[in-house]
Amino acid sequence: MTLAEYRGLKPSRDQEERKEAHEGGHPGPAEYAMIGAILAVITAVEVAVFYLDLAQVTLVVILVVLSAIKFTLVALWFMHLKFDARLFSWMFVGGLTLASILFVVVLSTLKAGLW
Amino acid sequence: MSHADALHTSTGLDNRKLLMWLFLASECLFFGSLIGAYLLYRGDHEVPCVAGELSACVFPTDRTINGVEYQGLFDIPFTSVSAFVLLMSSVTMVLALAAIQRGNQRGLLVWLFATAFLGIVFLSGQAFEFTEFNEHGLSLSTNLFGTTFFVLTGFHGAHVTVGVLILLSLWVMAARGRLTQEKSLNVELAGLYWHFVDIVWIAIFTLIYLIQP
Numbered sequence: 001m002t003l004a005e006y007r008g009l010k011p012s013r014d015q016e017e018r019k020e021a022h023e024g025g026h027p028g029p030a031e032y033a034m035i036g037a038i039l040a041v042i043t044a045v046e047v048a049v050f051y052l053d054l055a056q057v058t059l060v061v062i063l064v065v066l067s068a069i070k071f072t073l074v075a076l077w078f079m080h081l082k083f084d085a086r087l088f089s090w091m092f093v094g095g096l097t098l099a100s101i102l103f104v105v106v107l108s109t110l111k112a113g114l115w
Numbered sequence: 116m117s118h119a120d121a122l123h124t125s126t127g128l129d130n131r132k133l134l135m136w137l138f139l140a141s142e143c144l145f146f147g148s149l150i151g152a153y154l155l156y157r158g159d160h161e162v163p164c165v166a167g168e169l170s171a172c173v174f175p176t177d178r179t180i181n182g183v184e185y186q187g188l189f190d191i192p193f194t195s196v197s198a199f200v201l202l203m204s205s206v207t208m209v210l211a212l213a214a215i216q217r218g219n220q221r222g223l224l225v226w227l228f229a230t231a232f233l234g235i236v237f238l239s240g241q242a243f244e245f246t247e248f249n250e251h252g253l254s255l256s257t258n259l260f261g262t263t264f265f266v267l268t269g270f271h272g273a274h275v276t277v278g279v280l281i282l283l284s285l286w287v288m289a290a291r292g293r294l295t296q297e298k299s300l301n302v303e304l305a306g307l308y309w310h311f312v313d314i315v316w317i318a319i320f321t322l323i324y325l326i327q328p
Contacts, residue, residue: 026212033210036203060326064321067317074314075310077209078205078209079307087133092136094140106148106151107154
């Protein structure tokens with residue numbers, strides 16, 4: 001990094017790359033429509049699986065996996081985490097991780113009757 | 116301040132976008148807590164179960180409406196359509212963003228309106244569902260299932276309502292020519308919020324509606 005870059009007088013190469021990625025790196029309408037079609041198909045599969053006569057554990061595993069795929073597709077493509085700066089991904093994953101920890105701790109504590 | 120200028124920050128990232136992601140991270144905790152509370156308390160009830168009275172039983176309960184038998188409390192086909200509508204609104208939202216980033220003002224107006232419309236359709240479906248539950252005696256104070264269910268889905272509905280208001284505001288700005296390609300970040304930030312509301316519903320639809328005890 002040059003002194004000018006350090007002082008913020010000139011954007012660093014990293015900043016230029018991020019700016020370029022932001023302005024030109026997002027997918028086009030065709031790719032968005034394709035992701036939308038995939039999401040619609042997964043939703044249809046979810047509902048179909050719900051009506052299948054499956055064991056509860058199998059049903060839960062399949063539905064959670066399908067839901068996670070939908071969640072990831074929306075976050076990566078529609079929220080642009082796949083294309084934007086990594087910091088945004090870390091912040092979002094951080095929030096999800098904290099929520100998961102809170103979720104597990106509360107459920108396990110209350111279910112164990114420790115209150 | 117234009118978007119290009121905003122990128123010259125110490126992080127190299129737009130501060131407004133950074134703030135939006137921080138907000139969304141905190142929202143993960145908010146909805147995580149509500150979903151956790153629902154899963155914990157949905158099987159509990161504080162009143163004795165009386166045959167024929169839906170409100171007094173542990174949910175979900177089989178029921179018949181207009182001669183159609185539903186397994187469990189939820190009307191899965193109806194909610195599936197609602198989930199599909201909200202999912203498709205995410206597609207129209209990114210198409211609105213793609214339109215403004217390419218300077219397509221007409222496309223922006225069409226897709227923004229479509230997103231707001233789909234949001235309103237989703238909210239109408241939720242209002243119908245709430246009314247139907249209420250007619251069957253299930254309210255916020257009936258039992259712990261009712262409390263946790265209405266608080267969770269109600270807060271989600273409130274988020275969708277705020278999203279619709281933001282979208283309609285953007286549509287008015289765009290229609291008046293005040294939302295141009297240089298201000299595409301406004302649409303992107305609204306989109307981030309809207310997509311978050313959508314992924315929360317993805318989780319709710321699976322954990323609350325499809326996975327039943």
